[in-house]
Amino acid sequence: MKSNISKSIFFILILVALSGFVSSPIALLLGFIFTFIFSNPFLKETQKTIQILLKVAVVGLGFGMFIKETLETSKEGLSLTFYSIVLTVTLGIFLTKLLKLDRKLGHLITSGTSICGGSAIAAISPVIKADGKTISLALGVVFLLNSIALLIFPAIGHFFNLTQDQFGLWAAIAIHDTSSVVGAALSYGDEALRIATTVKLSRTLWIIPLSIFSMFLFKSKGQKIKIPYFIGLFILAILINSYNVLPTVITSNIVDISKRLLVVTLFLVGSTISIIDLKQTGFKPIVLALSLWIFISIFSLVYITY
Incomplete structure:
Protein backbone atom coordinates (compact mmCIF):
# COMPACT_ATOMS: atom_id res chain seq x y z
CA MET A 1 0.00 0.00 0.00
CA LYS A 2 2.75 2.39 1.02
CA SER A 3 4.66 1.48 -2.13
CA ASN A 4 1.69 2.41 -4.34
CA ILE A 5 1.25 5.70 -2.49
CA SER A 6 4.93 6.61 -2.89
CA LYS A 7 4.83 5.79 -6.62
CA LEU A 29 14.36 20.13 -2.65
CA LEU A 30 11.11 18.35 -3.47
CA GLY A 31 13.08 15.39 -4.80
CA PHE A 32 15.29 15.27 -1.72
CA ILE A 33 12.34 15.57 0.71
CA PHE A 34 10.42 12.88 -1.17
CA THR A 35 13.32 10.42 -0.93
CA PHE A 36 13.88 11.27 2.73
CA ILE A 37 10.24 10.38 3.51
CA PHE A 38 9.51 7.52 1.11
CA SER A 39 12.78 6.51 -0.64
CA ASN A 40 12.89 6.50 -4.43
CA PRO A 41 10.77 3.60 -5.80
CA PHE A 42 12.51 3.75 -9.20
CA LEU A 43 16.14 4.48 -8.29
CA LYS A 44 17.89 2.69 -11.19
CA GLU A 45 15.37 3.96 -13.73
CA THR A 46 15.71 7.48 -12.33
CA GLN A 47 19.49 7.50 -12.70
CA LYS A 48 19.20 6.47 -16.36
CA THR A 49 16.39 8.95 -17.02
CA ILE A 50 18.43 11.83 -15.59
CA GLN A 51 21.15 11.32 -18.19
CA ILE A 52 18.65 11.08 -21.07
CA LEU A 53 16.49 14.06 -20.01
CA LEU A 54 19.51 16.26 -19.37
CA LYS A 55 20.91 15.64 -22.85
CA VAL A 56 17.53 16.18 -24.52
CA ALA A 57 16.96 19.41 -22.56
CA GLY A 64 17.34 29.49 -28.48
CA MET A 65 20.97 30.35 -29.28
CA PHE A 66 22.90 31.84 -32.21
CA ILE A 67 26.19 30.59 -33.59
CA LYS A 68 28.03 33.93 -33.54
CA GLU A 69 27.19 34.65 -29.90
CA THR A 70 27.99 31.05 -28.94
CA LEU A 71 31.47 31.20 -30.47
CA GLU A 72 32.19 34.52 -28.75
CA THR A 73 31.03 33.13 -25.41
CA SER A 74 33.14 29.98 -25.79
CA LYS A 75 36.18 32.10 -26.63
CA GLU A 76 35.63 34.31 -23.56
CA GLY A 77 35.51 31.30 -21.23
CA LEU A 78 38.41 29.37 -22.79
CA SER A 79 41.29 30.77 -20.73
CA LEU A 80 39.38 30.56 -17.44
CA THR A 81 38.32 26.98 -18.26
CA PHE A 82 41.92 25.96 -18.96
CA VAL A 89 43.37 18.67 -11.01
CA THR A 90 46.82 19.55 -9.62
CA LEU A 91 45.35 20.49 -6.24
CA GLY A 92 43.19 17.36 -6.25
CA ILE A 93 46.19 15.06 -6.75
CA PHE A 94 48.05 16.83 -3.93
CA LEU A 95 45.12 16.74 -1.47
CA THR A 96 44.40 13.06 -2.24
CA LYS A 97 47.93 12.22 -1.12
CA LEU A 98 47.74 14.58 1.88
CA LEU A 99 44.46 13.07 3.10
CA LYS A 100 45.72 9.53 2.36
CA LEU A 101 42.51 8.94 0.42
CA ASP A 102 42.01 6.04 -2.00
CA ARG A 103 43.77 7.20 -5.16
CA LYS A 104 41.01 6.26 -7.58
CA LEU A 105 38.26 7.78 -5.44
CA GLY A 106 40.28 10.98 -5.10
CA HIS A 107 40.84 11.17 -8.84
CA LEU A 108 37.15 10.64 -9.65
CA ILE A 109 36.11 13.37 -7.21
CA THR A 110 38.78 15.65 -8.67
CA SER A 111 37.63 14.90 -12.23
CA GLY A 112 33.98 15.54 -11.36
CA THR A 113 34.84 18.81 -9.62
CA SER A 114 37.18 20.13 -12.30
CA ILE A 115 35.02 19.44 -15.36
CA CYS A 116 31.40 18.32 -15.28
CA GLY A 117 30.38 16.22 -12.31
CA GLY A 118 28.68 12.92 -13.07
CA SER A 119 29.58 12.97 -16.78
CA ALA A 120 33.30 13.25 -16.03
CA ILE A 121 33.12 10.54 -13.37
CA ALA A 122 31.28 8.23 -15.78
CA ALA A 123 33.87 8.87 -18.49
CA ILE A 124 37.00 8.59 -16.32
CA SER A 125 35.96 5.57 -14.18
CA PRO A 126 36.47 2.89 -16.90
CA VAL A 127 39.77 4.51 -17.90
CA ILE A 128 41.20 4.07 -14.38
CA LYS A 129 39.27 0.80 -13.78
CA ALA A 130 37.35 2.08 -10.74
CA ASP A 131 34.93 -0.34 -9.08
CA GLY A 132 31.21 0.28 -8.54
CA LYS A 133 31.52 1.32 -4.90
CA THR A 134 34.20 3.90 -5.69
CA ILE A 135 32.10 5.33 -8.51
CA SER A 136 28.99 5.53 -6.28
CA LEU A 137 30.91 7.31 -3.50
CA ALA A 138 32.34 9.86 -5.93
CA LEU A 139 28.93 10.51 -7.48
CA GLY A 140 27.29 10.89 -4.06
CA VAL A 141 29.79 13.49 -2.86
CA VAL A 142 29.72 15.48 -6.10
CA PHE A 143 25.92 15.45 -6.34
CA THR A 163 25.79 40.64 -14.20
CA GLN A 164 24.02 37.96 -16.23
CA ASP A 165 27.23 37.40 -18.20
CA GLN A 166 29.39 37.15 -15.09
CA THR A 178 25.58 20.34 -16.05
CA SER A 179 22.11 19.91 -14.54
CA SER A 180 22.94 22.12 -11.54
CA VAL A 181 24.80 24.65 -13.70
CA VAL A 182 21.78 25.07 -15.95
CA GLY A 183 19.40 25.02 -12.98
CA ALA A 184 21.26 27.80 -11.15
CA ALA A 185 21.58 29.90 -14.31
CA LEU A 186 17.91 29.32 -15.16
CA SER A 187 16.87 30.96 -11.91
CA TYR A 188 19.26 33.90 -12.53
CA GLY A 189 18.12 34.88 -16.02
CA ASP A 190 17.95 33.95 -19.70
CA GLU A 191 21.30 35.52 -20.61
CA ALA A 192 23.01 33.75 -17.72
CA LEU A 193 21.42 30.50 -18.91
CA ARG A 194 22.71 30.96 -22.45
CA ILE A 195 26.26 31.68 -21.35
CA ALA A 196 26.34 28.98 -18.66
CA THR A 197 25.11 26.30 -21.06
CA THR A 198 27.56 27.25 -23.81
CA VAL A 199 30.62 27.46 -21.58
CA LYS A 200 29.70 24.32 -19.66
CA LEU A 201 29.32 22.24 -22.80
CA SER A 202 32.59 23.51 -24.25
CA ARG A 203 34.13 22.66 -20.86
CA THR A 204 32.73 19.13 -21.15
CA LEU A 205 34.99 18.50 -24.14
CA TRP A 206 37.95 18.63 -21.75
CA ILE A 207 36.90 15.12 -20.69
CA ILE A 208 38.94 13.88 -23.65
CA PRO A 209 42.37 15.31 -22.64
CA LEU A 210 41.64 14.48 -18.97
CA SER A 211 40.91 10.85 -19.95
CA ILE A 212 44.22 10.65 -21.80
CA PHE A 213 46.02 12.17 -18.80
CA SER A 214 44.29 9.65 -16.51
CA MET A 215 45.47 6.75 -18.69
CA PHE A 216 49.09 7.84 -18.18
CA LEU A 217 48.57 8.64 -14.49
CA PHE A 218 47.14 5.19 -13.73
CA LYS A 219 49.13 3.39 -16.45
CA SER A 220 45.96 2.06 -18.08
CA LYS A 221 46.12 0.53 -21.56
CA GLY A 222 43.47 -0.34 -24.13
CA GLN A 223 40.69 1.64 -22.41
CA LYS A 224 38.11 3.44 -24.55
CA ILE A 225 37.50 7.15 -24.07
CA LYS A 226 33.86 8.23 -23.95
CA ILE A 227 33.16 11.27 -26.14
CA PRO A 228 30.04 13.35 -25.28
CA TYR A 229 28.38 13.06 -28.71
CA PHE A 230 25.23 14.97 -27.71
CA ILE A 231 27.27 18.19 -27.88
CA GLY A 232 27.21 17.75 -31.66
CA LEU A 233 23.39 17.77 -31.58
CA PHE A 234 23.52 20.90 -29.41
CA ILE A 235 25.66 22.64 -32.05
CA LEU A 236 23.29 21.43 -34.79
CA ALA A 237 20.34 22.95 -32.90
CA ILE A 238 22.20 26.27 -32.69
CA LEU A 239 22.87 26.20 -36.44
CA ILE A 240 19.21 25.44 -37.18
CA ASN A 241 18.15 28.41 -35.06
CA SER A 242 20.86 30.72 -36.44
CA TYR A 243 19.81 30.16 -40.04
CA ASN A 244 16.04 30.24 -39.34
CA VAL A 245 15.44 26.69 -40.60
CA LEU A 246 12.42 26.41 -38.29
CA PRO A 247 9.79 29.08 -37.53
CA THR A 248 10.38 31.11 -34.37
CA VAL A 249 7.19 29.82 -32.79
CA ILE A 250 8.50 26.24 -32.96
CA THR A 251 12.00 27.02 -31.63
CA SER A 252 10.51 29.11 -28.80
CA ASN A 253 8.28 26.22 -27.77
CA ILE A 254 11.21 23.80 -27.88
CA VAL A 255 13.22 26.07 -25.56
CA ASP A 256 10.26 26.40 -23.16
CA ILE A 257 9.77 22.61 -23.04
CA SER A 258 13.53 22.14 -22.53
CA LYS A 259 13.50 24.46 -19.50
CA ARG A 260 10.65 22.48 -18.00
CA LEU A 261 12.47 19.20 -18.63
CA LEU A 262 15.48 20.63 -16.80
CA VAL A 263 13.31 21.32 -13.75
CA VAL A 264 12.04 17.72 -13.90
CA THR A 265 15.65 16.53 -14.18
CA LEU A 266 16.58 18.44 -11.03
CA PHE A 267 13.66 16.88 -9.16
CA LEU A 268 14.97 13.47 -10.22
CA VAL A 269 18.51 14.40 -9.13
CA GLY A 270 17.16 15.37 -5.72
CA SER A 271 15.34 12.05 -5.46
CA THR A 272 18.61 10.12 -5.86
CA ILE A 273 20.41 11.80 -2.93
CA SER A 274 20.47 9.45 0.06
CA ILE A 275 21.51 10.54 3.55
CA ILE A 276 22.48 6.93 4.36
CA ASP A 277 24.85 6.77 1.39
CA LEU A 278 26.41 10.10 2.34
CA LYS A 279 27.00 8.92 5.92
CA GLN A 280 28.79 5.82 4.62
CA THR A 281 31.09 8.00 2.51
CA GLY A 282 33.11 9.26 5.48
CA PHE A 283 34.61 12.70 5.98
CA LYS A 284 37.80 12.52 3.86
CA PRO A 285 36.09 12.41 0.43
CA ILE A 286 33.82 15.27 1.49
CA VAL A 287 36.81 17.29 2.75
CA LEU A 288 38.54 16.77 -0.61
CA ALA A 289 35.47 17.69 -2.66
CA LEU A 290 34.63 20.70 -0.49
CA SER A 291 38.21 22.01 -0.61
CA LEU A 292 38.34 21.74 -4.40
CA TRP A 293 34.91 23.33 -4.75
CA ILE A 294 35.79 26.28 -2.51
CA PHE A 295 39.03 26.77 -4.41
CA ILE A 296 37.47 26.72 -7.88
CA SER A 297 34.56 28.93 -6.75
CA ILE A 298 36.78 31.64 -5.26
CA PHE A 299 39.40 31.45 -8.01
CA SER A 300 36.84 31.77 -10.82
CA LEU A 301 34.87 34.52 -9.05
CA VAL A 302 38.00 36.62 -8.50
CA TYR A 303 39.11 35.97 -12.10
CA ILE A 304 35.74 37.04 -13.50
CA THR A 305 35.25 40.14 -11.36
CA TYR A 306 38.82 41.47 -11.32
Missing part, protein backbone atom coordinates in the same frame (compact mmCIF):
# COMPACT_ATOMS: atom_id res chain seq x y z
CA SER A 8 1.71 7.93 -7.09
CA ILE A 9 3.24 10.89 -5.24
CA PHE A 10 6.46 10.47 -7.22
CA PHE A 11 4.64 10.83 -10.56
CA ILE A 12 2.49 13.70 -9.27
CA LEU A 13 5.63 15.61 -8.27
CA ILE A 14 7.11 15.00 -11.72
CA LEU A 15 3.99 16.60 -13.24
CA VAL A 16 4.30 19.51 -10.80
CA ALA A 17 7.92 20.04 -11.88
CA LEU A 18 6.89 19.83 -15.53
CA SER A 19 4.12 22.41 -15.06
CA GLY A 20 6.49 25.37 -15.07
CA PHE A 21 5.27 26.68 -11.72
CA VAL A 22 8.20 25.28 -9.75
CA SER A 23 11.74 26.75 -9.78
CA SER A 24 14.91 24.70 -10.12
CA PRO A 25 15.94 24.87 -6.42
CA ILE A 26 12.41 23.98 -5.26
CA ALA A 27 12.30 20.99 -7.61
CA LEU A 28 15.61 19.74 -6.22
CA VAL A 58 20.42 20.79 -23.30
CA VAL A 59 20.03 20.09 -27.02
CA GLY A 60 16.63 21.80 -26.87
CA LEU A 61 18.19 24.92 -25.35
CA GLY A 62 20.37 25.16 -28.45
CA PHE A 63 17.27 26.21 -30.42
CA TYR A 83 43.39 27.53 -15.82
CA SER A 84 40.63 26.23 -13.55
CA ILE A 85 40.92 22.64 -14.80
CA VAL A 86 44.73 22.50 -14.59
CA LEU A 87 44.84 24.06 -11.11
CA THR A 88 41.95 21.97 -9.74
CA LEU A 144 25.69 16.69 -2.74
CA LEU A 145 27.82 19.75 -3.52
CA ASN A 146 25.93 20.27 -6.79
CA SER A 147 22.69 20.47 -4.84
CA ILE A 148 24.11 22.99 -2.39
CA ALA A 149 25.50 25.08 -5.25
CA LEU A 150 22.15 25.19 -7.02
CA LEU A 151 20.55 26.60 -3.85
CA ILE A 152 23.17 29.16 -2.82
CA PHE A 153 24.87 30.37 -6.02
CA PRO A 154 22.05 32.64 -7.27
CA ALA A 155 21.92 34.35 -3.84
CA ILE A 156 25.72 34.83 -3.85
CA GLY A 157 25.52 36.20 -7.38
CA HIS A 158 22.97 38.80 -6.35
CA PHE A 159 25.00 39.65 -3.23
CA PHE A 160 28.05 40.49 -5.37
CA ASN A 161 25.85 42.19 -8.00
CA LEU A 162 27.11 39.90 -10.75
CA PHE A 167 27.06 34.79 -13.27
CA GLY A 168 26.63 32.53 -16.29
CA LEU A 169 30.39 32.18 -16.66
CA TRP A 170 30.91 31.68 -12.91
CA ALA A 171 28.22 29.00 -12.67
CA ALA A 172 29.67 27.13 -15.67
CA ILE A 173 33.12 27.04 -14.07
CA ALA A 174 32.37 26.64 -10.35
CA ILE A 175 29.39 24.25 -10.34
CA HIS A 176 30.24 20.68 -11.28
CA ASP A 177 27.29 18.96 -12.94
